[in-house]
Amino acid sequence: MAALLIAYFNPAVAAEEERISRQELEQLAPFPEFYEQMSPEGRLDWLNSQIDQTTTPAQNYNFQRALAFEHFFNYRNSKAQDVCDNNPPLSFDIRYRFACIQVSDLSYEKRIDNFLELYETAIEEDDTPMAARVLTSMGWYQSGKGDIAAAFKSYEEALSMGESLDFFTLNDAMVNTASLYIIHGDKDYIRKGIELHKQSIERIRQRASEDPEFAETSRTAMIIPQFNIGIAYALHTFEYEKALEWFEIINASNTEIPHLKFSSLIFSALSAIEIGRTQLAEQYLARTYDEPAVNNTEFSYLYCYRELVKFKLGQEADLDVCLPLHENVPLEVKIDVYKRISELNDDAIKYAGMEQFYKLFDEKLESQLKQSSTSVASTAELHRLQQESRLRNELLEKEIALKEAQQERREDQIRLVVAIAFILLLLVVITVIRLNQKRRLAEQYEELSVLDVLTGLKNRRFLEQNIGREMSFVKRSQANQDGHALGIYLLDIDHFKYINDTYGHEAGDQILIEFTQRINDTIRDTDLFVRWGGEEFLLVARLDNADGLQVLAERVIQAIKQDSYAAGQGKTVDITCTVGSVVYPCVENPEKHISWNKLVQLADLALYYGKEKQRDCWVCIEKISNYESRNTVLELGFEESLRQGLLTFSTSISKPE
Template structure:
């Protein structure tokens, strides 16, 4: 879905709702001198440097807006949502700038309901301005989000509307094909038997049409092959998960080009599943071995594929447990959750069967129950509509007969009508007043949410904010490492030395002033993209992306130096020397595996490093560079560094080593 949307919006010349009142015009933006052709040949970092250099020059407001949005696009293309969002907040998109508006909306920290609402608003604005292709793609994305969240009925409506709009407006095959694929997939995932057949027929139509366009040289061969492979894969999964016709599933999945298709690993895993269900153990094992050599770029997909691999292993080798199935990613598609829990419920192991049933029940409570209520509400609404329509017809007959009455009766009726209009007007005022109150409450809720993620004393983000964002950072590192991009993430935990003694000596008011100055200094020492939060009390935590160990150590040094370089001068004129102890860990840090651990483990390791620094005299930083094995990691977490010697392979770097 995201690939389709990217292809469509990349066709825009200029590209909120996420938008501010226009302070510049589209004409002013288009009249700027063109960007030099050599810009397109630069690498990502070269483009970022070029844009920042231009922004430091003496430029007008329009040129600054263009360069800032280009910088946001570069950050977004490189998977830097935090940096992208910071530009969107400091330089909001203009109302005419649809591409930039969509980019900013994609990285904004919104709830599901807020994102859906803003996407609908953007969709309507696109239609008003005649951007039909983009509007169709946004509507299809809305449908996909609705289906992922379990709002199946709304998803069907969104896709049907997108498909109808695409056909009526004769949008290009690229867009229409994407909507048809998503619609067909939704039919298969959540429809009854008739809808599943309708979805598979739609996929077959896409297959025939794509091959015809390819043979007539109306589609680029690479794009045509990608569409064909995706359709083969969708038909294979439809038969494996929904029809449970495993022979047909193997046939369709076997047509996927494993050397080029992005669905290669998924195709192999579902082929293994189909083969083992048919009792073809050797074939299933072969597919399983091939799938183990590949990785999917999407962490959500990678996690549920691991579950299916373990389910196949369970049947092949009587594997006792399927741990990956216990911890599916929260964004896993509803169809996958349903299929996994059903297969667990059918296993021979009583423990796994019970867990499968329990997962079904939890899924029912969290998602399916709401859908049943929505369906019931819709049926009730339809019945009420029919009743009102019947009443309206009866009233019409009555009024026609009453027209035959005397003038006095007509006047009385008119008086009643005027009274009714007055009642309606009052009712409308009440409704408007209520809506205004609701709108105000929504604004207040948004402000309260923002405030709940801020520490009231220092103004820094708090632990709630950290817990809402850290998993995205870890997933990004995992993905980058699978792509051999060698991205690394550092976590630092640090606090003020002898802070309790300072509070006891000078009072809590002075302690609060020290905390505020401490936060200010560390903030200025860090980069804009680093995450700084008040962890609690006098403890603070930083999450930073780093390139290597030198970068890792330099940030620890900057934090320590910012605090200790000169005394704190407080508002009452008091000067206090303040020191801190910093503990840090870089990940991945295990030499035997590249997988990034849970964030709680990282924080615990940083805490262990900090307390090791305190045991060595405080006023220093300690960084964990490397831990050789999981066993040593466990020992560090349980015992700290006092019981370790250098022969166990833990590599530390401290400020005393400088």
């Protein structure tokens, strides 16, 4: 992502460059009532259509910022970043500024500077809830960078505003404070952090029972502390059975929070292998490959943990992804990873992990040990207890709390001395090893991208980011009666496992590359063609009309099998593929929205009908009887839906039933 422009965060500069007044924005008509009732995809389409029709700078700004919020709240950070770059926030637009800082690709120092400037603006505007949100977000970044004392101070300041905060903001601040106790505390503080997370879950449940409108939000609000409890047991107390119980809640959920399901499966596999449950670890590991790729450097360590699990399972593993971890990876994760690598039964890998541990100590930990975070942690705990009392409508006995805080301070000082002695001893051991061993430094961990490494095609994540644009184009075309349509095709190479087993995986890889090239030569540059997974590919193509659906399917089939494929050692093999497709729109009323995920599932239904009946063929779903039948077709299957007249199709199968 491009670096976010920050000139507008400087009040003096912003005053000169302010292009729209607060009054102009306040005078704009509110969004219509139906906006909140629309699906997320529907809101995006509506906002884009309004942006195309705007006549004043204030209108354009208002719709653009709403578009950024839609992306931000649905975790599409790169898209939100693009909107922020093209439509920078005004100095008085505090919430928009906050969202743009969150999605920016700034350095740590610039991000903290921007948070501080935004905090000052929120205080000047007497917006205490936003000031608290800024402080808690800033504290989380400070913690990840290893500035523990500063992080506790940020949370302390946020909690001190408790009397002016709503339930959600105050609860978030408490949850994040509990996470800091787990990450940076000793055994007692870790237990305290776990209990605070459990209390947060109960608070949310209680609020949901009292307020039915909060019931839906509560599921998302609870899943973060549930995950954090699992992490506490897995990485801090090493109670792996308990960790599995909490992670399974996440694994069984339908959460849409990016990377959370992937993270939970990774740490489930790690927990299972640590207690010798090999088969369970393999099952969790396999499920991680079904989750979307992680393209955020802050979470790149997840691939390192996956390689650690593979190593412990005796599988081929590439631990170079861990040495060193990206600079954006939180400090506490680096400590855990390097410690685990240093304990592996492989001298070369073990020493490489120890060297990274030493570098981490030399660059980060030594300076942090000179800071005492105990006093600020105790003060933050006092504020937290005071605000928890307010939530429960009970009075806190201040004298007792102060005595407890003083006692905790004395105990924590003793623990800190013990920790310093341990790390200094570790430093001596690592230094001796370093003097006697020569090891190479691993290559810098490469940034994950939206490219499939083997074929050079874009991957599933790229499609998710762009298919909405194609569907919007067709909607506008249908509204203008231009007749354009969209063809969605799933392509699956026939008998590919046999090819791999017979000629080897290297030959299989070369066939995938040649297969990709033939399709690319057949389609237009503007079509979306991605590798969906394994030997399965997805093509999204604009059509002049719905009749073109079958024409392109046939052209693809013929291109694939026109010549034999090289299989190595002078051998050749004939390849065919089966194509399942669906046209969009496929219902009579195009205003009724069908998500792209449903369309892909329909194409998949057609694909497997072709696989069962013949292979080397195409099956195209042309129409579904009505909008309400879209889910029924997926539940009943292709043949039963045909019998009930729920869909019509065309195919190249010689004798379709």
